[in-house]
Amino acid sequence: MAKAPTVEDVARVAGVSRQTVSNVLNSPAIVRDATRARVERAIADLGYRPHIAARALRTRRSSAIGIHLDPYAGGVSGVVLDRFVHALTEKAGERGLRVLLYAARSADEEIERMRELVEGGEVDGFVVTGTFHGDPRTGWLIDRDIPFVAFGRPWGIDDVDDPAHLWVDVDGAAGTRAATAHLVAAGIGSVAFLGWPAGSGTGDDRERGWRDVAGAAGVRLTAEEDVTAARAVVAAALADRPGIAAVVCASDTLAIGARLAAASVGRDAMPIIGFDNTPAAEALGLSSIEQLPERVADGVLQLLTGPSGAFVAPQAATAGAAHVLVEPRLVLR
Template structure:
């Protein structure tokens, strides 16, 4: 079996010192670009892989990002988070970072889990999901100066204009705005919105985009994240002879319910647009807004690490504290 390449081998091929190779691996921002490129080429040529355990002892870092997964709640929209975690794992690996996935039933249990992981030195930073107004997880992390980024806005005073912590989110209003404009051009001005009950930051944001682009005769329909409830809400609107040219929905789950109600009412031609662009929407031929979770993953790592390969505590600063990803409308005939 061939001997695995060492740091000394990389240094010899790149014609630099062993310390320079170490700097490229651990603190690349202090190395001149030309030198860093030469070392990286030598690493690629030799197929060198740093020893993770040794690196952790040397740098006192685990090279690991902890990612929280929301509890499984059924439905069809979990694919977005799945794609995000896969993309984050892949892109973190390119930066020589690992991803540790942990679960918790509620915010307090998650705080305890984060405490265990930080006290044990198992992670360098966290990515939290499912943010909400008054989220105690962000306060706990900020008070302990633990690096983190949230997938989702804080939905409160700590928000877009004066963010207190780092976050990446999808611009839901931009997505439904584009969907509503498309629906008005394709079907007519009476574009209804089927959304969740008021009070959800994400849902309210998506409703805002529809209102900004909708016509004066637009109708707002409400249902929880349930296909059958969405179907009943749309069927009720049809039974009352509510004039509807198209329906923009807050999720693909709601869109599937709307499509079923339209089919039952003999309105197979009704334009229904969902949100999330799940495989279910694609299979049914529904137009949908795609969140682009891969771009969210890129934004998370950029905020956590910048151009480097290590994570360090960093406070939010004006203009650099958040990434708002613009989704794209996937139109289907």
């Protein structure tokens, strides 16, 4: 088995001292740009990975990022967050960082878990998922100056010109806009939208993209995140409005319900596009909008590790530099 590269190996290849390599890993701002680039190139070429335990002792950092693991609830769309956590763990490991998972059943319980992890020195920062209007978790972290990045924008406030914190999100409106434009360009006819009841920031954003193309006359349908409920809503709509020629949906769960409804009235060929591109959508041959959680993970680490890239040192939440918006991909089947 080949011996893992060491700091000394990196120093030798880069033509610098061992201390300079250490500075690049732990205090990159004090190293000249050209020297830092040479060391980073040597690290990449050698595949060097810092020893986490040793670095924790030296820097008094845990080199760990905490993230909440949602309770298992079955269904179709939960796989997206699972894929994100996997990507985050893999990409953090490449930077010499660890991801620490914790469970909680409510926002208040999650805040308590965060408190325990911070007071125990077990994490250097957090990734907050599933943000919503008036989210108490982000306020708690901001008040205590604890580093974090949200996967999901801070709904209900000015998150671009006057950002309260760092965030990464998928541009849901861009996804549904592209899906609707594709159907309209194909001459499909009236494109309806099947979303969740109003009040969901994510759902409202996805509806907005469809509305940009469909216009005020577009047919908007709503259902809870449930295949049976979606099937009933779409079946009733097709009976009342036979002119509906296609449906863009806020999730793959809703799209599966819509597909079953269309099939039940003999309209198997009616175009239906979901959101999330889950394995279920792929198996059923449904077109869908893919969130690209690997790019979200890249964005989270870019914001959370700032210029260093190797430890939690988030960049400032300033206008124009506090967020990463990932454009999703339309997958046609």
